[in-house]
Amino acid sequence: MAKSKVLVVGGTGYIGRRIVRASLAEGHITYVLQRRELGLDIDKLQMLLSFKKQGARLIEGSFSDHQSLVDAVKQVDVVICTMSGVHFRSHNLLLQLKLVDAIKQAGNIKRFLPSEFGTDPARMGHALEPGRVTFDEKMTVRRAIEDAKIPYTYVVANCFAGYFAANLSQMETLLPPKEKLNIYGDGNVKVVYMDEDDVGLYTIKTIDDPRTLNKTLNIRPPENILSQRELVEKWEKLSGKELQKISISEKDWIASMKGLDLAGQVGVTHFYHFFYEGCLTNFEIGEEGEEASKLYPDVKYTRMDEYLKLYL
Template structure:
């Protein structure tokens, strides 16, 4: 399976927040692309119906079914080379059904499970986030135990989501911004469209076979304070920084109900502890950085993303993490 060759790619969760970018990237890069999606009902949202229509017009092969339909899964998986799961967190453990079907089919050259966040085997966050990540680690271990060829992806932060969350660019009269901790810890904010492209590239690259790939392009490594300053320069506005101390965030993680306790724990991991940057890439034989793999790919820098927000700001979304 050469990096320049075309392969048949099946995507689960292709209508979700990050999955739709992977579907579009797969088509853009010329791969025959399949999406396994739940059957439509009278309650299916108009936005999902529109997206499915867009997929069809792009040449995506849509297959409707449930993850419980093992025979259908095995038959479909038998027709493709690569399986990518972008299922949302509530369905992470359901990936065991995909793993079982892959084992029966016996033909898959690569499986990418639904990671696409922090590098879960290299962080030790607050308990609510730790429990969240344990389910993803369980999937990784099941893949390894089954001997399924894999690539584990650490895509870090979804940039449009976190720019909306941290800067509130749609609130034009806002004069203050919350800062988690000191605001000096570095995070990595990657444009969702670029995450889609990188993911399809690594799925079809022999160099990433049975390895972890982290998406850490140099121009997307940024602290909260740097992000706010950059936004001030681009907008000509000035914001008061209201710091939320580490101790207060820890207390909130212990007292807020689920899922808010998980969300505040994620913010602590990313923006207070700086967990996305707490390990060196290159020290371990099993981890590699995407922008070094593909130096010719012109990814969207955080500065360029803020320019997009100035011209045509992406709408805020709920619960991307």
């Protein structure tokens, strides 16, 4: 069976660039949307040109020009959107509704993967304000996709290692703490840490797989299901240094939102759901979903002790 042609929207972003690379590596004809609003962003332009050198095809389009999106979509079989949904960079999730309209009009798309790649929003109807806006907006996009009867796969990738593992799950740094760190509650709630390149590969693996059609792909490989304390132990073993651990109660953690800007408040609520509530692991994957490492046992996913070695 011929491999699907892929359009990546948001290809210069944090996860988008990895999906572009994975798509090319897996042998897909890969298009990347080059937005007309690029302006003087030289870093994004040079990344797009580097994709072109690797064999990607750049296709111009704009969210302010519906027909340009329709024309782009008509060139491919699969659309993957990776627009940012985090408040400390940019938060554009509802722009995807314009992409849904374009896909609906084009009528040729075999699979659409909207910008998800985090927590499953379908399980977050109870989420705290203000962080719940991320989940609510993703559900708005999901409803639009399903109402338009567009074939889909939703990718739930849990905690990106660059943001949650390297820093031992601390909010205000991307590097491992040197002396002390916060432990959330007893630190024993299980979460899922994923290497971002592995997320890109698993995502591309799904696009021609009938087992993931109209389903949620949960990227939850067993050896990357770890508590915060287990992650810290791995780092201490690698570094040969024991860190001071400061346990923060659930009540104190929620209270820490006071005085923070919106991005900080959103971060606190998301950390609460991950590390106190256990929302990433406190459920069984049902008939509506599949687990990536079971579907694709050939993928040698990165374990966190291996990932952390980069930071020594």
